[in-house]
Amino acid sequence: MSRIRPIVAGRALGLALAALTLGACTNNPYPEQHDQQKVLYFEFDEAPKTLDPAVAYTTSAHEIIGKVCDTLLEYHYLKRPYELIPGLANKVPAAETLPDGRVSYLFELRDDLLFQKDPCFAVSGAEPRRVVAQDVEFELMRVADPAVNSPVIEPFSNLAGFREFSSKLLELRKTPGFAKLGAREQYERVGPLSGARAVDRLRLRLTLDHPYPQILYWFAMPFTTPVPWEAVQYYDGKQGRDHLADHPVGSGPFALEVYDKQSRIVLGRNPNWYGVRHPEWKAPGATYPSQGEPSDEKAGRLDPSVVGKPLPFSERIEYRREKERIPAFNKFLQGYYDASGILRESFDKVIREDRLSPEMSALGMQLDKSVIPAVYYIGFNMEDPLVGAKGGDSARKLRQAMSLVVDAKEYCRLFLNGRGVPAHSVLAPGIYGYDENYRNPFRVVDVSK
Numbered sequence: 001m002s003r004i005r006p007i008v009a010g011r012a013l014g015l016a017l018a019a020l021t022l023g024a025c026t027n028n029p030y031p032e033q034h035d036q037q038k039v040l041y042f043e044f045d046e047a048p049k050t051l052d053p054a055v056a057y058t059t060s061a062h063e064i065i066g067k068v069c070d071t072l073l074e075y076h077y078l079k080r081p082y083e084l085i086p087g088l089a090n091k092v093p094a095a096e097t098l099p100d101g102r103v104s105y106l107f108e109l110r111d112d113l114l115f116q117k118d119p120c121f122a123v124s125g126a127e128p129r130r131v132v133a134q135d136v137e138f139e140l141m142r143v144a145d146p147a148v149n150s151p152v153i154e155p156f157s158n159l160a161g162f163r164e165f166s167s168k169l170l171e172l173r174k175t176p177g178f179a180k181l182g183a184r185e186q187y188e189r190v191g192p193l194s195g196a197r198a199v200d201r202l203r204l205r206l207t208l209d210h211p212y213p214q215i216l217y218w219f220a221m222p223f224t225t226p227v228p229w230e231a232v233q234y235y236d237g238k239q240g241r242d243h244l245a246d247h248p249v250g251s252g253p254f255a256l257e258v259y260d261k262q263s264r265i266v267l268g269r270n271p272n273w274y275g276v277r278h279p280e281w282k283a284p285g286a287t288y289p290s291q292g293e294p295s296d297e298k299a300g301r302l303d304p305s306v307v308g309k310p311l312p313f314s315e316r317i318e319y320r321r322e323k324e325r326i327p328a329f330n331k332f333l334q335g336y337y338d339a340s341g342i343l344r345e346s347f348d349k350v351i352r353e354d355r356l357s358p359e360m361s362a363l364g365m366q367l368d369k370s371v372i373p374a375v376y377y378i379g380f381n382m383e384d385p386l387v388g389a390k391g392g393d394s395a396r397k398l399r400q401a402m403s404l405v406v407d408a409k410e411y412c413r414l415f416l417n418g419r420g421v422p423a424h425s426v427l428a429p430g431i432y433g434y435d436e437n438y439r440n441p442f443r444v445v446d447v448s449k
Contacts, residue, residue: 029336030318038315041337043322047261050245053222054142057151062222067267067317068116069225069250072107072136073216074285078292078301081432082373084220087285088113088131088251088274095213102160105206105215106199109133110283114272115226116255120234128272131251133198135226140196141187142232143223146170152223158212159195184229226251253286253312265319269312279310286311299368333363347417354418371421371429378406403442404449 030041048061053069056062072089075082084092093105113131121127140159143150144166150156157163169190173179178186187193195207208215218224231249235242246259253273258266269276275286290307306313320336322328325343332340342350350360356367380399382388387395387402412420424440427433 067254070252085284123230133204139227161194267317
């Protein structure tokens, strides 16, 4: 059962409160100079455990990394089903079947890409530092490095030579002196990683041992972002320097300016981002889309004032830590934050008949609803002798019978404040292959059957 997640956007509320207090003492917690900037304010409850793009695999981490570390591909902002579009790459590469049955993809990076400014580049003396295909190659080697402990080793094992590279690296680190070398030098001595080779400065060729079309979708995630070797070498936690886990260096639209896990995270616009430096490219990943779903136009997401405009619209993003949900929501109502999920305890106050209450509408708030691409389910223990596989046909009929008396709509009404779309398959809305007209015969309430 996929869940509709209401989000209340409260920027208008904050502006209204500010207008009422001009010329008087205020309790504005933000610097006055921010009033002249386009700043977004959000809250967080726990800081991510790591911001290392090869390791981080949580939504809270990707909330930060996704803005700091750009990817070769990304998703179209509004089209559903989700569609890949070019990011740092010039185009989405097509699969090429090789004579030996293996599959190849050739990525071509945009020319004139730069990393953000950072002290780590004093190591190589290259500032500004260009993004090259070797930086993606280096990051894929980091994913293969057992010491990095990346959680996505399994899908990337489809790359030719991936496991061999990992094994050889592990073995050589047992030899005297090798482990003391920097990661870049270690990889050069062990490599190459045959399944991910930089052809030249701008081209990267992937080679897979067998067809695995899902590999492209991993290039829309931070695991495959270009990572400069200088950052890995410099941010080692020694002599007062940060660990890489707390100091990502990327080529995205924002750079991490403040990372205080206990109170505040600040992202500032990255002037080196290609979308800022080259708006004339009209690159898909750096331009607000002109196409979407019919509901997007109705919701104002295709407003002519933003369609086709260069991104990002914000100059700064600030996150303040809030350990408790109720105080955080109350601060949102006061205009401290620009968006909030709706607390279960406050749902009836905020929502009336699936829309904003008159009280909230009067404050200038907007309600944004979307179906997240996830499925929640009640499962059977298939090892149980009564309802599991060993029970044979009678167990199967019992499972079907139990499914026929589960009322998903009523479940959503009672337990989820009506937020949910009853699932008829494992595919959620927005995922390729989802059919809104399909009805699973065992996902309807039929007591007599």
